[in-house]
Amino acid sequence: MLERGKISALQMAFMMNPTILATGLLLVPAITAKTAKQDLWLSPIWASFIGFMIVFVAYRLHKLYPKETMFEYSEQILGKIPGKMVGAIFVFYYFHVTGIIVREYGEFISGTFLHQTPMVVVFSTMIIVSAMAVYGGLEVIGRCSEMIVPVLLVLYLVIFVMLLKDLDTKNFFPMLENGLGPSLKGSVVLQSWFSEFILVSFFFPYLRDHDKGMKWGMISVFSVMFYMVLTNVMALLLFGKLTASLTYPVMVAARYISIAEFLAHLESIVIALWVAGTFIKITVFYYVLVLGIAQWLKLSDFRSIVLPIGFLLVLFGVWSAPNLQVLSHFLSTSAPFYLLSIQAGIPVILLIIAWIKKKRQQMKGKLIG
């Protein structure tokens, strides 16, 4: 096996939280507000169904092929060449998506923070730190998230609490003005974030406590949904109809915080914390990409390709979009279909084929028996 380390289901849950939330928290309120208006806080709830479904599908596939990741069992399910092709789709897909994530990170940092620093520097410093973690393997990533994520989740709640005095509950109304339609429409884009839960299928084989994988996977979907609802509620109650016109509502919200008139302008600290979450997100995608390529090419060790792929990721970050407007347009229009068809479509098809195959084998077994 390429990866000798083992993680616990709890560590996996901690890893998945920032993996979905890090970029989600920044962009989700504005994107959902565009279509869902004041019902935007409902959208994550609808979108989370796809998350639950994907964790279920991934777990079923894992039960059928307990020791393998998708790169390996797709060959068993579909046969050698189609399986390799599915692997190829996932490899290129993860290259592209990780590039987009790196770009989102870079755009955000240069837009709010380091206006004059070249974006390549912003990308590559993060990729270097991520490469250290990927080089250490899954165990190191799991432990890092176990340390960092609980702190982030708690501090995020603290932000919410500190904003309580500025929140105006009247912004909730009129609730469901046009029925469920707008909030359902708003959830379409969110589904692409929740579909990223297919990453758990790459971690299931390395769980120390297999039987808890499903439970903790579901809990982390729920926790992601909870935090997204919280973010949307915060944005809605703070900005009302303005939410849709802001690029990063959470960052603007952080500016409202002031503690005892002394600690004001905490957005730099909020950004620093967000960077920690994004670090986990990039590392998880980076790791799955490296592991996937190593399994797809049947390499004996994945450590040798960590740095070359890191270099490529910097390039993909530069190449994935010309500017933030194009990126954001892509994310809110064609991306959901692109992400959903690969992250949800392919696993579902794989599971169906695997089930049919299994049924056939049982039939054959019965005929022979």
Place this chain on the structure above:
Amino acid sequence: MELLSRHLVENEAFLKSTFIDCPDVIFRSFLIGKETKALLIYTEGLANIEEIDKNVLSPLMQQETEGIPDIQAVLEQKLSVSKVKPVTDTKQTVQEISSGNPVMLIDQQLPGITIGLAKWEKRAIEEPMAESVVRGPREGFTETISVNISLLRRKIKCPNLKMKSLVVGRYSQTQIVYMYIEGIVDQHLLDEVHNRLNRIDIDGVLESGYIEEFIEDYPYSPFPQILNTERPDVAASGLLEGRVVILVDGTPIVLIAPISLYSLFQASEDYYQRFMIGTLIRWLRYILLLIALVLPSTYVAILTYHQEMLPTTLLLSIAKSREQIPFPALIEAVIMEITFEAIREAGIRLPKQVGSAVSIVGALVIGQAAVSSGLVSAPMVMVVAITGVTSFAIPRYNASTAIRMLRFPMMAAAGTLGLLGIMLGILAIIVHLNTIRSFGVPYLSPMAPMKGAEMKDVLIRAPWWSLKKRPRLTGYSNTNRQPEGQKPNPLKGTE
């Protein structure tokens, strides 16, 4: 391996040629009874001459009986010394003489006898210099390994306290002993310690630091992966938690392995004072650790990139004091930190009489002259001073050196990328700490991987009656420290 000869003349010739130009090795020939030749070899200054005269030479030389005495008879009747050991081969003989034990050879008799009358000038047991406590035992290890072993044996008076000895150093022939408590220690750990110690091949071992560098897991890490201490109580508590203690002859510093990062921030006194203050002080140390690591870099980052984070009045007063300063904040910080490190280093190395001069010069140069001449700003002096004080609050010296080293790359990161740089630096440190292990134990356990029950010795210092379990990764062959239900209660025993 060459064996000793039956003929005394041959042995004497061999030993004399081995110890040629070693005038401190004394050859004393004498007769047992009337005609049996015997030879006593010892090293001057390492052997107890009075005892040799009284209990070895005089009974043997005054022997009246005729004929060749049997070696067994000599041992049983004449030699009134408690510690004697036979030697058969030449290599061992030479080694015993070098390490101070007199060797007696008798003509036509084998084996030779080493007499345990080594004695040399040693330092008395004193209070440890580097780890002082308000409450707790005042004794510290010394340079003599036998004394150190006895100090530990006095703490743990149980036959399960085992030790294995080996000799490392082709020239120094240094004795190394590793101790453990059978029944608590993990067998794999013991094998690993044994293997790593036996792999060492070096010409001399002068301090346990040599051994530490040979047996640690990640040599390129700034963080120490083996604890060192000169307090017997710290070593004993390590033994009780299933760790291995390695003693090296010639140094009062003993090694304890495996450890986790948190062991470096625990002082022995945490466990002797009341647990509430122990907890608070532990938290204080974590905060001070963070300050020592990131305060100068945060100051640089805020002044260079994030002025808006400061309240206006504070920003104005800092800006006023920086008005005349020719350097950017990063250069200013680096200059001051280097000056501070220089003064600290000079303070350690200089003779005590000159030491006070350094602190006066340091205080004047840093505190007064630099500020009034407009080279550095007063807030920067404060930042450096606070950083210095906080780094002294870390109880383990080698942990604070790691923080001292990492402060400089952190400042560089802050000067180039602002708070983002600091965050990336912290993330890199976290990744590194999660990568390294100490003898297979993850360095950040029990925080990551998380062991909820053990957190009560990390996040807080739980009272002794609630510390029922040993740390699982070091002591999992015998996890129970003490039975349940020992919380004190005045009603106990009355019903």
